[in-house]
Amino acid sequence: MNYLNKTALVTGGSSGIGLAIAKELARRGSQVIIVGRDTSNTEDAIAELAVISRTSVRGITVDLSQAGAIQRIQQQIEGQPIDILVNCAGFGTAGEFYMQDAAKERDEIAVNVVALTDLIHVFLPAMIERRSGVVLNIASTAAFQPLARAAVYAATKSYVLSLSIALHQECKSYGVQVAALCPGMTRTKFFDKANWHTTRDTERTFRTVEQVANTAMQLIESARPYRIDGLRNTILAHFARLIGPSLSARLSDSFMRSNHN
Numbered sequence: 001m002n003y004l005n006k007t008a009l010v011t012g013g014s015s016g017i018g019l020a021i022a023k024e025l026a027r028r029g030s031q032v033i034i035v036g037r038d039t040s041n042t043e044d045a046i047a048e049l050a051v052i053s054r055t056s057v058r059g060i061t062v063d064l065s066q067a068g069a070i071q072r073i074q075q076q077i078e079g080q081p082i083d084i085l086v087n088c089a090g091f092g093t094a095g096e097f098y099m100q101d102a103a104k105e106r107d108e109i110a111v112n113v114v115a116l117t118d119l120i121h122v123f124l125p126a127m128i129e130r131r132s133g134v135v136l137n138i139a140s141t142a143a144f145q146p147l148a149r150a151a152v153y154a155a156t157k158s159y160v161l162s163l164s165i166a167l168h169q170e171c172k173s174y175g176v177q178v179a180a181l182c183p184g185m186t187r188t189k190f191f192d193k194a195n196w197h198t199t200r201d202t203e204r205t206f207r208t209v210e211q212v213a214n215t216a217m218q219l220i221e222s223a224r225p226y227r228i229d230g231l232r233n234t235i236l237a238h239f240a241r242l243i244g245p246s247l248s249a250r251l252s253d254s255f256m257r258s259n260h261n
Contacts (some may be wrong), residue, residue: 001134001221003028004054009073009082010034011064011119012089014041016188017138019048020213021086026053030084033058035073037089064089064115065107070122081130082123084220087116087160088138092153094256105152112156117163124167124176131175134220137164139180141233145240148253157182161226168225179219180226183212184233205232 008025012018013034026032026049034049034057036042042059049057060076062069090112093100120135127133140154143161147154164180171178187206207230215229228234240248 003030003084006030006083007080008032008084008086009077009119009123010086010088011115012036012138013086014038014045014059016088017183017186017209017212017216018086018088019045020209021088021136021216022049023052024213024217025084025086026055026057029054031055031057033060033077033082035060035062035064035089037061037063065110069115070118073119074122081126083127083132084134084136085119085123086136086138086216087119089115090138090156092150094150094153096149097151100152108152109156112153113159116160120167120178124171124178127176128171128174133176135164135167135171135176135178136216136220137178137180139164139182139226141182141184141228141237141240143180143182144237145248145252146245147256148249149256150252165225172223177220177223179222179224181212181216181219181229182226182233182237183207183215183229184236186212186229207233 003025008030010018010022010032013022014036018034022032022034032049032053034042034045036045036059039061042061046057046059060073062072091108093105093108116137124135137160139160140157142150142154143157145154161180161182164178167178185206187208212229215227219227228237
């Protein structure tokens with residue numbers, strides 16, 4: 001794929017996996033627009049990207065859980081064509097469902113599912129018309145199983161994976177690549193924000209954001225509908241499918257019980 005003279009919009013691009021993917025796109029010559037929730041983090045990310053970018057870098061600060069967020073993004077890009085859409089924004093919640101804050105989990109669905117779907121609706125038609133484009137959605141290995149004590153998060157990622165595979169089939173004849181990247185546990189701030197405790201043994205298995213971003217670029221270049229990041233994660237995800245949802249939920253309950261504050 002020729003990334004020169006292409007414009008990439010990366011949600012969740014101010015930190016973590018989103019920023020790492022934005023860096024890879026910038027190195028390859030794409031103009032990058034990152035969407036972040038926090039002004040300070042977004043500005044810091046722009047400064048990092050500017051050092052390695054071969055073209056311009058822009059930032060948009062917006063909370064994707066709020067009404068009007070998609071319209072604000074459209075206003076900020078002023079009709080500029082988007083060649084690569086990376087839907088990376090998202091967050092998780094942990095703990096028993098009945099104890100969770102309903103408003104926070106509604107925001108979780110708004111970001112992980114609704115905003116992602118709305119952005120595809122906004123930018124995919126023009127890609128179809130141009131017979132060129134990429135939509136990369138960040139799912140998770142959680143998409144392959146129900147997760148007790150992270151029920152809403154896993155459900156949102158199952159949606160992302162299912163949607164991506166279906167759209168991949170719909171769009172491939174138009175020359176548009178739609179795919180889902182499925183990372184496992186990765187060294188980001190995700191677990192702190194979700195209030196998940198991780199042990200040293202667990203952390204030894206974590207992948208880096210650079211490794212995940214490298215897998216993302218391989219997926220963009222491929223004709224595959226999805227890819228799981230890392231061999232260990234691939235084995236675990238397929239094992240979860242093999243044993244079935246009921247047993248998978250029981251095992252996840254045990255794991256989450258011992259890894260949640």
